[in-house]
Amino acid sequence: MTIKDIARLAGVTHSTVSRSLNDSPLVAAETKEKIKKLATELGYSPNTFARRLVTKKSNTLGVFFLSRAEINFMENFGTQFLDGIATASSNNGYDLLMFTMTRDLSNQKSYIRLCQEKHVEGVIFIGMTSDDPHLAEIAASQIPVCIIDFELKGDHVGFISSDNDQGIRLALDHLWQNGHRSIAHLGGPEVSPVAMIREDAYRRYMTSHGLESKIKILRGDFTKDSGYRRTQEMIRQGHLPTALLAANDYMALGAVKALKEQGYKIPSDVSIIGYDNVLAGEYSDPGLTTIGQNPIEMGASAVQYLFEKLKGGAPSPIHLINPNLIIRDSVRPIPIR
Amino acid sequence: MTIKDIARLAGVTHSTVSRSLNDSPLVAAETKEKIKKLATELGYSPNTFARRLVTKKSNTLGVFFLSRAEINFMENFGTQFLDGIATASSNNGYDLLMFTMTRDLSNQKSYIRLCQEKHVEGVIFIGMTSDDPHLAEIAASQIPVCIIDFELKGDHVGFISSDNDQGIRLALDHLWQNGHRSIAHLGGPEVSPVAMIREDAYRRYMTSHGLESKIKILRGDFTKDSGYRRTQEMIRQGHLPTALLAANDYMALGAVKALKEQGYKIPSDVSIIGYDNVLAGEYSDPGLTTIGQNPIEMGASAVQYLFEKLKGGAPSPIHLINPNLIIRDSVRPIPIR
DNA sequence: TTGTACGCGTTATCAA
DNA sequence: TTGATAACGCGTACAA
Numbered sequence: 225m226t227i228k229d230i231a232r233l234a235g236v237t238h239s240t241v242s243r244s245l246n247d248s249p250l251v252a253a254e255t256k257e258k259i260k261k262l263a264t265e266l267g268y269s270p271n272t273f274a275r276r277l278v279t280k281k282s283n284t285l286g287v288f289f290l291s292r293a294e295i296n297f298m299e300n301f302g303t304q305f306l307d308g309i310a311t312a313s314s315n316n317g318y319d320l321l322m323f324t325m326t327r328d329l330s331n332q333k334s335y336i337r338l339c340q341e342k343h344v345e346g347v348i349f350i351g352m353t354s355d356d357p358h359l360a361e362i363a364a365s366q367i368p369v370c371i372i373d374f375e376l377k378g379d380h381v382g383f384i385s386s387d388n389d390q391g392i393r394l395a396l397d398h399l400w401q402n403g404h405r406s407i408a409h410l411g412g413p414e415v416s417p418v419a420m421i422r423e424d425a426y427r428r429y430m431t432s433h434g435l436e437s438k439i440k441i442l443r444g445d446f447t448k449d450s451g452y453r454r455t456q457e458m459i460r461q462g463h464l465p466t467a468l469l470a471a472n473d474y475m476a477l478g479a480v481k482a483l484k485e486q487g488y489k490i491p492s493d494v495s496i497i498g499y500d501n502v503l504a505g506e507y508s509d510p511g512l513t514t515i516g517q518n519p520i521e522m523g524a525s526a527v528q529y530l531f532e533k534l535k536g537g538a539p540s541p542i543h544l545i546n547p548n549l550i551i552r553d554s555v556r557p558i559p560i561r
Numbered sequence: 562m563t564i565k566d567i568a569r570l571a572g573v574t575h576s577t578v579s580r581s582l583n584d585s586p587l588v589a590a591e592t593k594e595k596i597k598k599l600a601t602e603l604g605y606s607p608n609t610f611a612r613r614l615v616t617k618k619s620n621t622l623g624v625f626f627l628s629r630a631e632i633n634f635m636e637n638f639g640t641q642f643l644d645g646i647a648t649a650s651s652n653n654g655y656d657l658l659m660f661t662m663t664r665d666l667s668n669q670k671s672y673i674r675l676c677q678e679k680h681v682e683g684v685i686f687i688g689m690t691s692d693d694p695h696l697a698e699i700a701a702s703q704i705p706v707c708i709i710d711f712e713l714k715g716d717h718v719g720f721i722s723s724d725n726d727q728g729i730r731l732a733l734d735h736l737w738q739n740g741h742r743s744i745a746h747l748g749g750p751e752v753s754p755v756a757m758i759r760e761d762a763y764r765r766y767m768t769s770h771g772l773e774s775k776i777k778i779l780r781g782d783f784t785k786d787s788g789y790r791r792t793q794e795m796i797r798q799g800h801l802p803t804a805l806l807a808a809n810d811y812m813a814l815g816a817v818k819a820l821k822e823q824g825y826k827i828p829s830d831v832s833i834i835g836y837d838n839v840l841a842g843e844y845s846d847p848g849l850t851t852i853g854q855n856p857i858e859m860g861a862s863a864v865q866y867l868f869e870k871l872k873g874g875a876p877s878p879i880h881l882i883n884p885n886l887i888i889r890d891s892v893r894p895i896p897i898r
Numbered sequence: 899t900t901g902t903a904c905g906c907g908t909t910a911t912c913a914a
Numbered sequence: 915t916t917g918a919t920a921a922c923g924c925g926t927a928c929a930a
Binding site: 269271272273274276277282287289291302303306307310311314319320321322323324326340341342343448474477480481484502503504506507508509 | 606608609610611613614619624626628639640643644647648651656657658659660661663677678679680785811814817818821839840841843844845846
């Protein structure tokens with residue numbers, strides 16, 4: 225079933241059919257209607273390959289999933305990003321081509337080269353790390369790129385992340401409103417930009433609320449185990465805060481474990497708030513109050529960036545998504561001293 | 562950069578270039594080498610659209626992600642399946658086209674129709690449910706289909722799942738070897754085929770090991786909450802087994818919570834084993850011993866099925882992947898009575 | 899307003 | 915062993 229078939233049945237030439245189906249104004253309204261009706265009746269759909277060959281437009285976006293067996297922190301974010309990305313691009317008539325690269329493969333072929341070969345019009349990267357060998361090439365890419373949760377400067381590269389500063393404020397406001405004044409921070413590693421942003425936000429909040437003297441930072445590495453050990457050390461030193469703000473949920477769960485082991489009750493003895501809203505926090509005991517990242521919206525925004533670029537616009541290279549507070553059972557109100 | 566450009570530079574016609582690049586035996590070894598070398602030097606890559614237009618082969622597989630906001634049980638399986646799928650198809654030179662359908666959209670457009678329009682050669686479905694409106698159409702599909710974790714009969718549809726029967730045996734063997742003889746089963750809902758298979762496997766194991774009189778089944782619905790409540794009821798009735806085998810991890814975590822609340826220690830008082838190896842079980846306290854599903858292998862097998870179909874073979878329509886036992890801290894050895 | 903003719907970059911079928 | 919030529923299905927100048 226091609227436009228030629230339709231042309232024959234309609235008694236016109238294929239050019240007229242092509243024009244009609246593409247809503248050209250150069251064709252009589254009457255014949256246009258007739259042809260359109262015929263086309264749907266016949267269940268016609270254009271051959272995308274032929275169309276792409278002549279228009280030189282692929283109407284396709286690429287998504288790179290940079291997974292690494294040893295790092296599982298993305299958990300179900302991956303699929304949620306995908307959800308936002310896929311619906312946004314499908315709403316705009318774009319196809320989505322998937323690429324996954326495991327760590328060992330990443331050296332073999334250039335991402336950008338791959339995109340050119342597949343005629344992808346824009347790319348999204350998920351799971352990018354600072355040791356990726358293709359960073360420079362991506363930064364110089366002529367085709368629009370958007371990276372989720374990883375900032376990279378480049379003329380055509382965008383950066384989508386959740387607003388960590390706002391997220392930390394949300395968490396601390398919640399603790400503050402529940403009467404907490406002695407709040408320690410279980411931070412992430414110094415090599416992680418996200419960890420530093422969160423830690424900085426904590427510092428500023430404490431300072432601006434007259435709690436500068438209460439600032440206390442334990443540094444972990446985002447694993448449950450590090451949260452567990454740092455908390456154990458804090459317990460041993462004897463000075464427990466009334467609340468603990470962790471830079472991610474896994475460390476928060478480690479802290480919960482350490483405190484429970486020493487006979488403390490959560491949240492009656494110590495309130496704990498995490499960050500990321502991983503599923504484990506929903507199923508832990510007590511349910512972990514935390515900050516959620518709206519991964520679906522993040523995915524949609526990444527696509528949005530690419531489309532604006534493709535339209536020739538100049539979208540902001542950095543776009544932060546509002547996080548939200550998810551209240552469960554690990555924070556309790558205390559009397560204000 | 563097209564074959565014509567190369568032809569001009571090599572002093573031959575584009576046909577010769579095409580033949581050389583496709584390793585045709587009809588071209589002199591000498592010129593073939595020369596042209597190949599020239600092509601790589603120039604960084605040539607063929608225009609897939611032109612090629613597909615004439616060969617009528619898309620070299621593309623489709624993946625449908627049938628996500629539903631209200632059901633989050635797939636957790637990070639989704640991305641792991643994808644990993645297996647993407648690497649397997651890329652190894653065979655196939656592209657991967659992504660489709661996601663949220664529940665409300667699923668009525669709008671036929672999956673199979675979509676596949677035809679995109680010229681997809683084979684499809685994989687993830688997250689299929691029995692109330693999907695397109696099941697009949699999929700069953701009748703002429704293009705090869707493989708569904709993960711959902712069985713559907715059809716000439717060209719395959720079914721990939723983990724071997725639930727074997728998984729349950731693995732779990733019960735582990736309990737048996739640790740001296741447990743009084744083992745209750747926290748099962749899933751009757752409407753779930755997987756739940757029934759697991760329950761049946763439990764029954765058979767108990768019977769074949771002379772523990773028929775110890776068979777005890779609590780029926781939940783795969784949620785943490787149902788595991789919690791069923792376990793509470795069991796505690797109230799007073800007859801606690803030494804071990805509990807749950808049909809999934811979330812119910813197992815619910816059981817852990819109920820038991821802890823009543824002052825029981827896990828695993829010293831009751832051993833618990835889950836199923837699925839969700840991340841939450843890794844971060845729970847105690848770490849949950851469970852059965853893992855090898856989602857990456859499942860994804861790869863789905864692709865494998867499609868390729869065999871495409872080659873004209875007749876692969877088995879049902880393929881079960883071996884699960885594996887993941888030992889953490891929720892099972893302890895007890896003296897055999 | 900419609901038809902004719904050409905080109906997009908390949909592969910494939912003839913002849914030579 | 916190579917070259918000329920025709921497709922593949924579509925979009926679009928140009929002519930009518």
